[in-house]
Amino acid sequence: MDAIELGIVALKCLVIVAVLLTGFAYTTFLERKVIARMQQRLGPNRAGPFGLLQPAADGVKLIFKENITPVGVDRFVYFLAPIVSMVVAIMAFAVMPVADPITVTIGGQVREIRFQLADFNVALLYVLGITSLAVYGLVLAGWASNNKFALIGGLRSAAQMVSYELAMGVALVSVVLVVGSLSMNDIVDWQVAKGLPLIVLQPVAFGIYAITAIAETNRAPFDFPEAEQELVAGYHTEYTGMRFALFFMAEYINMITVSGLAATLFLGGHHLPFVERFTGNLPWFVDIGVFLAKVILALFLFIWIRATIPRLRYDRLMAFGWKVLLPISLANLALTAVVIAFLAR
């Protein structure tokens, strides 16, 4: 690995962080606008044209807000928790391919540039592992805050994670069984090669993934760890200013990540598997647009659900996760395995 290659990797890192942070800011803007429309309101429209500068104004506000540290908190853990949440949220995006690789000539050398920070063969496993770590941020915040609402919120997030993540993992295993690889690129390429997005072959797995993804990101109707009406703000009750903003960012970046994962695993990633049968492979900038469109579609669904559905009760989600989702995903897995074994014979 020479200096140029290192530079490219560093540049990619910067781009990912910058894009995710901008993405976060405009996801909140999209959410506020869309929900406002659904509620017969206008939403933010004062800062900039159509309120487009609202996220910037929010950011400035949060940066300048006082960081209050309550009495009796475990200071080290209290500071650590938002950082854990944020770092984990950004890390998960590292393996997401957003376009086909391109070749450029730099300094007389032909180099392939991948639109992906790291392409390795257990990428899916990596994503699952990293997103599971996200719960630590919540639990630590709840535990360190010295606040009962925060504590209950943290405990809820731990219990919630246990009850849905198993179903999510099993659902994704059936995808892996079909493709035969854990690499993101392999999964995308398989869908292009077969000309079918995996949602057609694995609708049950996609359904389970969609439900668990909402729970994973702690979004309505599964936003128990921060259930406003019950727990004030749940695990981040005691956080103010930029520390609160880190949790907030982590939530939205997680949304973007799980949306990207859904696009990659089930919707053909940055390709349009069925269309590309006729058009041939599309150029890289169209790829990025396709990926973006799929992510925004998924984000819109997140927002739509939040605007329309009341929160479930916390113990009902646990029951739902263990008694409904897990058996269904196991049955789906078994069926997939049997079909594959039968076809392979």
Next chain:
Amino acid sequence: MTKQTDVVAAPAPADVVAAVHKQLGERVTVDDGGALVVGPSNLIDVVRALRDDHGLDYLANLTAVDWLDRFEVVYHLCSSAGGAPIVLKTTTDRANPRVPSLFGIYPGADFQEREVYDMFGIRFAGHPNLKRILMWEGFAGWPLRKDWREAYFEQEHKPLTSRWPDGQFFFGEDKLTDWGSNTKLPPAYTGAEIGRPKPQEGQYVVDIDALRRGTSFGSDRLVVNMGPQHPSTHGVFQMRLVLDGETVVDLEPVMGYMHRNHEKIGERNLWLGNMPFTDRLDYIAQLGSEWGYALCVERMMGLEVPERAEYIRVIMAELNRIQSHFWSIGFLLNDLGAFFTPSLYAIEEREIVLDLFEMATGSRLMCNYMRFGGVAYDLPDAFMPLVNVLVNERMERAIDEIDAYLTNNEIVMERMKGVGVLTPELAIAYSTSGPVLRGSGVAYDVRRADPYGIYDRFDWNVVTANEGDVYARYAVRIGEMRESLKILRQALPQMPAGEILGGKKAWQVRVPAGEHYARVENPRGELGYYCVSDGKANPYRYHVRSPCFVNLTSLAEMCKGYKVADVVAILGSIDIVLGEVDR
């Protein structure tokens, strides 16, 4: 799911009084006003006989009057089948006021007795939890006693010597107590009364004992203060929860953060001057609150209300009920975690009704519209066409819309069904009223049970639901909105012309000496006004029986055994307005 029933007629109060007098003989006497008078020693027996033998199973109101030589505790009892309340009185001396508690007979006496204790210092023997409820524990004095003077009214004339001792002023912050407030504390107050010893520098105040009381599994219990700053307590209201995991083991409502001693202010004001203050009780149902007070004083004065004014009152009150129920359904959904969408759709309808109020009365919330003997202004010309469109076209659609999206929603049903169940027997015993009582299957609506105004002229039903849970209360509210529309559709075409204010026009009303308890069906339940006049310019006693306050008595009973998330839904289904709870 909901059924619509009619209330059977109950015997007149005079007959009940005569029958009671006959049965109990010596132990009770009947006073000039037709009230039963009983000594404190016989109170329990008499009340038990009244409940068991005469069907007076509902304690509507409990309050006291300070007659300077004695305290008179007044009970208004009625039957859940309907009928006017009978009045029961007992007296106790002022030096050591003690009356047996009715807690064992009517659990609904719980908060009302605490309120009387708080305001008058009358001790209720046998009450399990007799402590201050609206004032804080460190408050010195009994505010509603006639010899207790409120701040700035301590003397007849200003400047007041207490504010201006020896001609010098002082700053309140120079006289701070150990608790950081400048209020007067009772002598030898240590804070032990509220389990809160004097805080020391940097000390964390935690109720260790409550935490240690573990279950048999050895799991610790958690005491959580929900409120007074909490997003879903509908104001500054506190629920002290004892949790085992997420299950509610015990709950204590704590209120009074917005207490302004409405009743003391009411006794200082002129009769008419109280009218705008009644708006401030239940500001979601302002016109109903005014009507109750107007009704009480009208009956004491023997005023006739002109036809047109009666119709205007019915129209205003029913519009008020519709907008209030819209509001409460919207915010119940908010409490369930629906991100403001249902509430904003509900508020849209409410805004239109408020605009109409503004048109007719000049104000959206603080209407100050009712007068003794009628209403203050006639309706403007543009009012009737608008209200006709609203009633005949828009409202029905809006209710249908809410109904269609919410009533059969899977998550809504899952969150509301079987949560916060209150059996009919308990609902009556706890003196609940309004949708809480009718949601438990008791067809008790003051408009039908003890009719006032012109409600007996319209064809409408009392909506009930039998399940007694949050969903039943929600369903009752939806049904009541439709019934209100039905009343409005009948009332609007019949609206007669004529004058709007009966009686002699006078700047200052003269209310003959006497007393009356008048009640109206507000959206939240039975709103009662108990006024005593001594013939002077202001009420001698002015008591508000607040439906929210009394309904909260049953909150702990409803919440035990459910989860934290349910507590919020149950509180939302009672639909409290803190302006009225704290008064």
